[in-house]
Amino acid sequence: MTGPEKTEARKSKILEAATKIFSEKGFQDATISEIAKAAGASDAFVYEYFSTKENLLFSIxxxxxxxxxxxxxxxxxxxxxxxxxxxxxxxxxxxxxxxxxxxxxxxxxxxxxxxxxxxxxxxxxxxxxxxxxxxxxxxxxxxxxxxxxxxxxxxxxxxxxxxxxxxxxxxxxxxxxxxxxxxxxxxxxxxxxxxxxxxxxxxxxxxxxxxxxxx
Amino acid sequence: MTGPEKTEARKSKILEAATKIFSEKGFQDATISEIAKAAGASDAFVYEYFSTKENLLFSIxxxxxxxxxxxxxxxxxxxxxxxxxxxxxxxxxxxxxxxxxxxxxxxxxxxxxxxxxxxxxxxxxxxxxxxxxxxxxxxxxxxxxxxxxxxxxxxxxxxxxxxxxxxxxxxxxxxxxxxxxxxxxxxxxxxxxxxxxxxxxxxxxxxxxxxxxxx
DNA sequence: ACTAAATAATAAATGTTATTCAATTATTAT
DNA sequence: ATAATAATTGAATAACATTTATTATTTAGT
The missing domain is CATH 1.10.357.10 (Tetracycline Repressor, domain 2)
Known part of the structure; x- marks a missing residue:
């Protein structure tokens, strides 16, 4: 998997993890750390693709x-x-x-x-x-x-x-x-x-x- | 206004302020400080009646x-x-x-x-x-x-x-x-x-x- | 193949805000 | 009036979103 593809895949993975965790816990109780961990990324990396927690939610x-x-x-x-x-x-x-x-x-x-x-x-x-x-x-x-x-x-x-x-x-x-x-x-x-x-x-x-x- | 009455009135006031502010900003963006201020109370006082921000919401x-x-x-x-x-x-x-x-x-x-x-x-x-x-x-x-x-x-x-x-x-x-x-x-x-x-x-x-x- | 630039990735730092706690003021009962 | 109780708060704590500064990795030019 080359650069931009890997990036897209990782982005999707974050979105999927977010969907799962938001759906289970609600927006409130889901944490970025949890989502990042589930997607195999660091907290800060989530912010590379999604400007805020809310923007991540809205992107689903x-x-x-x-x-x-x-x-x-x-x-x-x-x-x-x-x-x-x-x-x-x-x-x-x-x-x-x-x-x-x-x-x-x-x-x-x-x-x-x-x-x-x-x-x-x-x-x-x-x-x-x-x-x-x-x-x-x-x-x-x-x-x-x-x-x-x-x-x-x-x-x-x-x-x-x-x-x-x-x-x-x-x-x-x-x-x-x-x-x-x-x-x-x-x-x-x-x-x-x-x-x-x-x-x-x-x-x-x-x-x-x-x-x-x-x- | 005597003790328990005053207390009830203050509690209502907090609930009203919370209703107003939650309805305007959503749960997320409303802060306890803001609600307390609108109700003429201190932040800590809100917790006398409502154990958490969520409990305050649920009491409405x-x-x-x-x-x-x-x-x-x-x-x-x-x-x-x-x-x-x-x-x-x-x-x-x-x-x-x-x-x-x-x-x-x-x-x-x-x-x-x-x-x-x-x-x-x-x-x-x-x-x-x-x-x-x-x-x-x-x-x-x-x-x-x-x-x-x-x-x-x-x-x-x-x-x-x-x-x-x-x-x-x-x-x-x-x-x-x-x-x-x-x-x-x-x-x-x-x-x-x-x-x-x-x-x-x-x-x-x-x-x-x-x-x-x-x- | 080597290196400089660009990009990806993160650990640690910051700031906001819910929540707790210890201290202070007001009220009530004796 | 004074002790006891309740009401109230300012300051401390902790969790978590977000930023920053730093490190690792990839890419492109030679």
Missing amino acids: PREHMQKLFENIEFHLKLIRGAVNKLHATLYMQLIYYSEHPEFTAVLLLILKHNRKFINTDAHKEIRDYLKIVDRCLKEGVESGEIYADIDPYYLRATLIGSLEHIVINWLLRGKPENLMDAFEPMFEVCLKLIQKKPETPNCPLLSQKNVEQEP | PREHMQKLFENIEFHLKLIRGAVNKLHATLYMQLIYYSEHPEFTAVLLLILKHNRKFINTDAHKEIRDYLKIVDRCLKEGVESGEIYADIDPYYLRATLIGSLEHIVINWLLRGKPENLMDAFEPMFEVCLKLIQKKPETPNCPLLSQKNVEQEP
Whole structure:
């Protein structure tokens, strides 16, 4: 392994060690010494690549999100229908989470609620992912597959909010069962929410708001 | 103000200062000195009431959650119908969040994703609140108001997940609009999700699963 | 192959901040 | 008023992120 390659490998190794230790102990209780040791480097060497402990934390998602993003974009080209695309997108997201639980813990338990991180370049990849969901919803509304009478912002909030809530609970409970078991029931709930019933001319209640709610 | 009263008042003052400063800077960047100064006390005095900085953080929600819990329990006695009760419960939660944005930031941005906090006594009050939601859902399923064919866990995950997602986004975007503006559209989405359509004997599609999804 | 420059790597030094402790002031009870 | 107790704090300690100065290693020119 030559110079720059070795360097890249070492950098990756630090990022991996950081992911593992941050996910286990949280940002607070993880120390640079511990991470450096796990990566086989000295404390000071960590600072060659990452200006601060926080910058090290913020550097974790980039590569993951890019990989997930590209993977989803590739598969979506092969899928017809907005609801099917949405299904595939959320499924791939959940698969990725379930296969990378340490990264997921860092992302959902530490980063996603961090104001500083949100205003970082590194957060761009996460917004790119959300744009895919928005695109699917838009396509579905235009094609008539998905309800048009709800602000798409609330649709997306419900989809992403439910999914992340379930993943976060899974993480906090110590990942007892296979995360993928939750996917179909959850997506079924979401379908109820977003998907128009097929046209039924003799049954007008189906295609309009029809439920009165006493005040 | 006599001894023990003064003490309680000072303790509250520290908690308030901590809430404010934690919500502004995050746990990381807030210092005990800063909190002590804001509360008009010395650094060492903070440790009279709170054993560690983390314990101070964990002590913030108790009183808030108790107040919210009692308030909801009181009002629910006056309301008939599971969906109405759910509406009122989520509404009161959102009102509380919107009226106590600093506490809400501490709760939703710092505490809710903290493994140590989850295993703390202080977290009990939060579980009590969730039990109210569960009770409403159960009542609704039993009375036929709410779909019985979905695991209630996913219903609750969707309700709470959506609501918190919206509140977290509101916090992270700097609380630009009135949070309550989001409530009715959000609850409408949730109703689509949970509420059975009224019985329509001549329209069997309404009361059963009827949507085929191509594979 | 040899050396100068550049780069990689680290040990030790520094500064900040949570936490503890010993000392001081205020309050209460007798 | 005085002893006893509680409240309060300034100063000491320790852990840890970050910097600096120094040493080892690689690279490129001859």
